[in-house]
Amino acid sequence: MRQHTSLFVAGAAIWSAVAIVASPGNGGGPGSPQAQQQAEVILSISGEPGARPRYAVPDFIVRTSDAETVAAAKLMGAVLWDDLEFEREFYMVPRDTYRTIPAAKSFSEIAFDRWRELGADGLLIGSVERTAPGTFRVEVRLFDVRTRRSVMAKEYTGTATNPRLYAHTASDDIHLQQRALRGAARSRLTFSSDRDGERVSNSIQPRDVKEIYISDYDGANQRRVTVTRKLNIMPRWSPDARAIAYTSYRRDFPDIYVSLIYQGTLENPTGGQGQNWLPAWSPDGTRLCFTSTRDGNSELYVMNRDGSNVTRLTTNPAIDTTPTWSPSGTQIAFTSDRNGSPQIYIIDADGLNLRKITSESWCDRPTWSPAPFNEIAYASRTGPGYDIRIFDLATGERRQLTSGEGSNESPAYAPNGRHLAFMSTRAGRKQIFVMGRDGQGVRQITTVGNNYTPDWSR
Amino acid sequence: MRIRSISSAVVLGVTLASLLVGACGTKKPPVARPLPPPPPVTTPPAPPAPPSTGPIREAPVVPAPAVVEDPMATRSIDDLNRDSPMRVVFFDYDSAELSAEARAVLDANAATLKKYASWAITIEGHCDERGTAEYNLSLGERRAVAAQSYLVSLGIPASRLRTVSYGKEFPFDPGHDDAAWAKNRRAHFVITAK
Numbered sequence: 001m002r003q004h005t006s007l008f009v010a011g012a013a014i015w016s017a018v019a020i021v022a023s024p025g026n027g028g029g030p031g032s033p034q035a036q037q038q039a040e041v042i043l044s045i046s047g048e049p050g051a052r053p054r055y056a057v058p059d060f061i062v063r064t065s066d067a068e069t070v071a072a073a074k075l076m077g078a079v080l081w082d083d084l085e086f087e088r089e090f091y092m093v094p095r096d097t098y099r100t101i102p103a104a105k106s107f108s109e110i111a112f113d114r115w116r117e118l119g120a121d122g123l124l125i126g127s128v129e130r131t132a133p134g135t136f137r138v139e140v141r142l143f144d145v146r147t148r149r150s151v152m153a154k155e156y157t158g159t160a161t162n163p164r165l166y167a168h169t170a171s172d173d174i175h176l177q178q179r180a181l182r183g184a185a186r187s188r189l190t191f192s193s194d195r196d197g198e199r200v201s202n203s204i205q206p207r208d209v210k211e212i213y214i215s216d217y218d219g220a221n222q223r224r225v226t227v228t229r230k231l232n233i234m235p236r237w238s239p240d241a242r243a244i245a246y247t248s249y250r251r252d253f254p255d256i257y258v259s260l261i262y263q264g265t266l267e268n269p270t271g272g273q274g275q276n277w278l279p280a281w282s283p284d285g286t287r288l289c290f291t292s293t294r295d296g297n298s299e300l301y302v303m304n305r306d307g308s309n310v311t312r313l314t315t316n317p318a319i320d321t322t323p324t325w326s327p328s329g330t331q332i333a334f335t336s337d338r339n340g341s342p343q344i345y346i347i348d349a350d351g352l353n354l355r356k357i358t359s360e361s362w363c364d365r366p367t368w369s370p371a372p373f374n375e376i377a378y379a380s381r382t383g384p385g386y387d388i389r390i391f392d393l394a395t396g397e398r399r400q401l402t403s404g405e406g407s408n409e410s411p412a413y414a415p416n417g418r419h420l421a422f423m424s425t426r427a428g429r430k431q432i433f434v435m436g437r438d439g440q441g442v443r444q445i446t447t448v449g450n451n452y453t454p455d456w457s458r
Numbered sequence: 459m460r461i462r463s464i465s466s467a468v469v470l471g472v473t474l475a476s477l478l479v480g481a482c483g484t485k486k487p488p489v490a491r492p493l494p495p496p497p498p499v500t501t502p503p504a505p506p507a508p509p510s511t512g513p514i515r516e517a518p519v520v521p522a523p524a525v526v527e528d529p530m531a532t533r534s535i536d537d538l539n540r541d542s543p544m545r546v547v548f549f550d551y552d553s554a555e556l557s558a559e560a561r562a563v564l565d566a567n568a569a570t571l572k573k574y575a576s577w578a579i580t581i582e583g584h585c586d587e588r589g590t591a592e593y594n595l596s597l598g599e600r601r602a603v604a605a606q607s608y609l610v611s612l613g614i615p616a617s618r619l620r621t622v623s624y625g626k627e628f629p630f631d632p633g634h635d636d637a638a639w640a641k642n643r644r645a646h647f648v649i650t651a652k
Contacts, residue, residue: 249624278595
């Protein structure tokens with residue numbers, strides 16, 4: 001049970017350090033929202049009227065000439081470009097168009113004329129220095145190419161084990177400072193995968209195991225969490241992203257387990273009380289809603305995270321399953337076939353005020369968006385397969401994000417609500433993809449084996 | 459136990475030997491050999507239709523065993539599950555209703571379970587790939603429970619019948635057509651104790 005420990009050291013490795021805003025003034029600290037907003041107006045880089053600002057991110061400056069630093073400087077530039085591209089707040093000038101511009105040797109020797117010629121509004125220059133074996137100091141500055149002034153300067157120190165994390169941190173800082181936006185660059189995905197090609201250990205029939213995996217939001221650093229040679233499916237991040245609740249057949253029946261991935265410990269809050277699956281965290285992380293047949297039929301129950309205080313939420317001879325909490329924790333959406341086919345319903349967390357929100361062919365896996373969006377994504381049968389749809393709770397309108405490219409199922413929102421991860425068969429086997437909440441900007445996350453039922457950390 | 463299996467081995471050996479003789483007889487046509495001419499035929503004439511190329515019939519060497527051994531008794535649980543006497547029950551799309559055919563299969567399974575009263579069974583509920591993975595866990599459970607309830611109604615104690623749903627996680631046929639889906643919507647019986 002203590003199998004996961006050493007893998008996850010990198011997660012907490014960066015001690016974000018000094019934030020120096022070079023000019024003008026030093027507003028925008030973590031003070032009052034007003035002060036921050038005012039500072040952003042001053043510091044924000046704008047593009048041509050009506051267009052997104054154009055940003056360029058060359059390779060980072062190499063301060064120490066060892067191979068590790070050289071490789072990291074290249075990687076960080078590329079990753080930061082990808083991170084900024086992902087949120088689509090800026091037009092990211094393709095990196096291969098500025099290979100001919102001489103690389104900056106320092107923050108004071110930048111060929112601004114050339115960058116202006118390229119049409120860049122914002123220029124991100126970073127530097128990497130190995131201060132001791134296994135330790136980096138990374139500086140990132142955002143320049144307004146018109147004024148040639150630095151509008152943001154950050155310095156980070158930490159381990160050299162995961163250079164990508166410096167770029168992700170800088171990206172989140174840039175989105176926050178320039179756009180008052182919570183970026184997703186340091187968030188993570190979890191999903192179930194059969195990529196190891198292992199077979200269930202005690203079955204006569206050949207059956208592929210599925211294990212729980214995690215990865216960065218962009219698919220980098222994919223790592224296995226469970227080592228059971230059993231079926232482990234439908235993982236869900238705890239709101240603090242330190243634990244994953246999932247359904248495991250490690251005792252040959254479905255039960256709920258919580259893996260504390262940084263401690264390497266495992267909890268089994270349902271403890272084999274009946275058969276239990278599909279845990280969903282309450283937004284405050286103190287409770288889990290789940291499906292259980294402990295009273296003879298698939299019903300929804302809520303329990304404390306430690307398994308105490310189990311209360312039954314639904315009472316209906318039909319199937320009630322696949323719960324998801326509203327951001328306030330006062331309502332739960334779920335799937336039920338109480339009127340025939342599986343459809344999405346909402347119920348208050350006290351079991352009252354049931355209402356149906358879909359009347360389609362087959363709907364499942366509702367996922368409530370984070371605030372400020374007030375919508376529920378779900379998989380809807382549209383033909384031989386499924387497509388991802390979103391139901392807007394304020395207007396009652398629905399829109400479809402995918403269309404006809406394979407089957408698209410199991411949507412999960414990014415922490416800022418601007419993206420969704422989902423499973424799709426569009427590339428052949430079952431793979432995890434992410435896309436914007438408008439259905440644009442699809443990126444493939446997994447390529448090996450079959451990968452299912454993603455969830456995105458808060 | 460040991461004696462029993464030896465005697466069955468002897469029977470098997472003899473049976474095999476006689477089969478072998480028979481096989482040789484059919485395979486090789488009679489060959490003319492440099493032997494003295496056969497004695498005059500004294501037996502009544504054989505039926506003319508089939509030429510007498512068939513095997514020579516011999517009287518059984520050993521009498522049939524007095525006790526018929528049940529092969530189920532000596533097989534391991536894994537061997538039983540590999541070639542299971544418990545038959546699979548199939549379902550319609552998004553349904554856990556037992557058809558007449560499904561009930562007939564369950565009747566036979568109930569008879570098997572009555573004959574082997576010490577067997578314990580896990581009934582696995584499975585679904586085809588067309589449903590969603592999440593909902594199918596409940597649908598598979600409903601199928602397993604439907605099979606379980608019917609067996610209980612036939613007098614099999616519920617304590618011998620566990621249920622577990624695997625949703626659509628373990629298809630029997632990996633295909634993506636009606637034939638594969640029909641095979642995958644099933645209740646599968648695994649013998650877990652005997």
